[in-house]
Amino acid sequence: MNEIAGAPSFADVVETYAPALLRLAVMLTGDQSDAEDLLQSTLLRTVRHADRVADMTAPSAYLRQVMLNEHLSAGRRLSRRVRTVPSDAVTTDPAVPSGAETVDRRDEAWAWLSGLRPQQRTVLVLRYYEDLPDAEIATVLGCSESTVRSHAFRGLASLRERLNPSVGGDPS
Amino acid sequence: MTDDQLETLLRDTFTSREPLADPDVARRMARSVGAPARRWPAYVAAAAAVLVVALVGAFLAHGHDAQEPPVVDPTPPPATTATYQENRALAAAESARVVELVPLPESATRLPRKPAGWPGRGMISSPADASLAETAWWSVPVDAGSLETYLTAHEPGGMHREEGFGSSSDLEGHVVRYLSYAQDRSTTPDAYQPVSLLVQWMADGDHTLVRADTSTAARDVRTPETYVDGEVTAVDIDRVVPHPPDNQRLPPVHLTAPDDSADIARLVDAVNGLPASIKPAFVASCPYPGDPRPFVTLTFHTAAGTVVAHLETACWGQVEIRRDGQPVRPTLDPGDLTEVVEAAVGNR
Numbered sequence: 264m265n266e267i268a269g270a271p272s273f274a275d276v277v278e279t280y281a282p283a284l285l286r287l288a289v290m291l292t293g294d295q296s297d298a299e300d301l302l303q304s305t306l307l308r309t310v311r312h313a314d315r316v317a318d319m320t321a322p323s324a325y326l327r328q329v330m331l332n333e334h335l336s337a338g339r340r341l342s343r344r345v346r347t348v349p350s351d352a353v354t355t356d357p358a359v360p361s362g363a364e365t366v367d368r369r370d371e372a373w374a375w376l377s378g379l380r381p382q383q384r385t386v387l388v389l390r391y392y393e394d395l396p397d398a399e400i401a402t403v404l405g406c407s408e409s410t411v412r413s414h415a416f417r418g419l420a421s422l423r424e425r426l427n428p429s430v431g432g433d434p435s
Numbered sequence: 436m437t438d439d440q441l442e443t444l445l446r447d448t449f450t451s452r453e454p455l456a457d458p459d460v461a462r463r464m465a466r467s468v469g470a471p472a473r474r475w476p477a478y479v480a481a482a483a484a485v486l487v488v489a490l491v492g493a494f495l496a497h498g499h500d501a502q503e504p505p506v507v508d509p510t511p512p513p514a515t516t517a518t519y520q521e522n523r524a525l526a527a528a529e530s531a532r533v534v535e536l537v538p539l540p541e542s543a544t545r546l547p548r549k550p551a552g553w554p555g556r557g558m559i560s561s562p563a564d565a566s567l568a569e570t571a572w573w574s575v576p577v578d579a580g581s582l583e584t585y586l587t588a589h590e591p592g593g594m595h596r597e598e599g600f601g602s603s604s605d606l607e608g609h610v611v612r613y614l615s616y617a618q619d620r621s622t623t624p625d626a627y628q629p630v631s632l633l634v635q636w637m638a639d640g641d642h643t644l645v646r647a648d649t650s651t652a653a654r655d656v657r658t659p660e661t662y663v664d665g666e667v668t669a670v671d672i673d674r675v676v677p678h679p680p681d682n683q684r685l686p687p688v689h690l691t692a693p694d695d696s697a698d699i700a701r702l703v704d705a706v707n708g709l710p711a712s713i714k715p716a717f718v719a720s721c722p723y724p725g726d727p728r729p730f731v732t733l734t735f736h737t738a739a740g741t742v743v744a745h746l747e748t749a750c751w752g753q754v755e756i757r758r759d760g761q762p763v764r765p766t767l768d769p770g771d772l773t774e775v776v777e778a779a780v781g782n783r
């Protein structure tokens with residue numbers, strides 16, 4: 264804590280919220296290393312406004328917003344990291360049913376998430392992991408509520424199709 | 436499945452991946468970034484101010500030699516006699532070592548070749564040198580679920596799990612589960628790229644078949660010309676950063692010694708600490724990075740001329756070094772250079 268007035272310092276604030284931010288980064292990126300990269304870039308971005316962050320009464324929303332902005336910037340999706348996956352496990356289009364029998368539906372859902380466009384995945388993360396209402400998601404992403412609902416609706420339809428390809432569904 | 440069931444599945448899926456986020460790692464990262472911004476107690480600030488005034492006074496009282504510019508003097512480049520072929524031999528030896536690290540029960544039996552019934556699947560690891568890949572096979576007298584439990588409890592020494600368990604299957608109904616590991620950065624010498632290890636397994640009656648594949652690539656050897664040397668008096672930083680829908684060119688930043696000596700030294704150390712790029716060269720296929728292309732250019736001004744480190748940050752870009760306008764080889768692996776630059780620039 265701050266040695267002068269008892270208020271938290273920037274270091275205290277980011278250390279408090281870093282674990283939750285890293286969890287959010289994992290959900291957004293789907294990858295441990297990419298998540299740590301995203302947290303690092305988020306922290307570096309916020310350190311420029313350290314005094315302001317330290318004085319915020321609710322810095323978590325600000326930190327989350329910075330992370331979302333970082334994640335949705337084009338550069339975050341251009342990883343230089345080596346990726347190692349089985350050649351026949353590469354998902355190129357989440358809307359196309361794999362035809363494969365799933366062993367674990369959570370694994371299947373996780374793999375399906377990796378093929379989504381970043382904005383759609385972000386909507387699903389904010390809705391089903393962060394439990395944010397659609398109005399707040401729209402605000403933080405700078406889009407309309409109907410866009411949020413559309414992403415969620417199409418996402419669920421696509422996931423249903425992925426898990427039950429014979430049933431049919433929205434191919435979006 | 437109903438929408439409610441899908442929503443529950445998504446919530447469970449996200450929650451099940453929370454262990455990928457290590458809170459201790461997060462706190463360490465926060466501490467490393469947050470520490471410079473820590474506010475000092477008033478008495479420390481006051482003491483510092485007094486000290487500064489005293490030092491300035493002493494400096495002015497004694498005069499100063501205006502002919503000697505304030506500089507950052509990098510450590511001379513390390514003398515190396517390594518060759519690419521030696522690096523390649525080291526990489527091959529490490530690849531052969533790592534493929535033996537698969538954590539398996541003692542009852543596992545090494546198989547001399549690919550067992551019958553294993554689906555014809557390979558692996559994608561880009562970029563890597565395919566000729567350095569090692570593959571090994573085992574049969575384990577336990578069911579696949581028990582093996583997975585064992586793998587959950589054990590990790591290869593000096594490596595960390597990259598992702599959670601994955602699975603794939605083919606039209607014949609073979610279900611293959613897999614895990615991938617990467618070497619801890621600190622254990623990786625400059626001779627080769629960290630070795631990746633992919634472990635796959637598949638039920639085979641009351642046994643489980645296991646396949647392990649490694650991938651790596653040897654690095655080129657840095658030449659003395661690729662190091663920032665001599666006395667550095669200033670650094671210019673020019674950047675284009677990703678900023679959808681259009682990338683953004685940021686105002687140039689000019690660092691000068693002695694005011695910015697600490698940041699200049701960090702940038703010099705960052706460039707001089709980069710390993711050379713891997714060989715052979717590879718062709719990458721990447722999404723369109725936007726226009727203008729994101730890059731960062733550091734121009735180090737020394738008494739002998741300029742050394743430029745230029746990195747196109749999109750699509751596996753490598754750091755190109757130019758001395759007085761002339762490119763020198765080899766290129767360098769960018770590592771965390773952009774993060775170091777961001778930290779050095781700070782809120783300037």
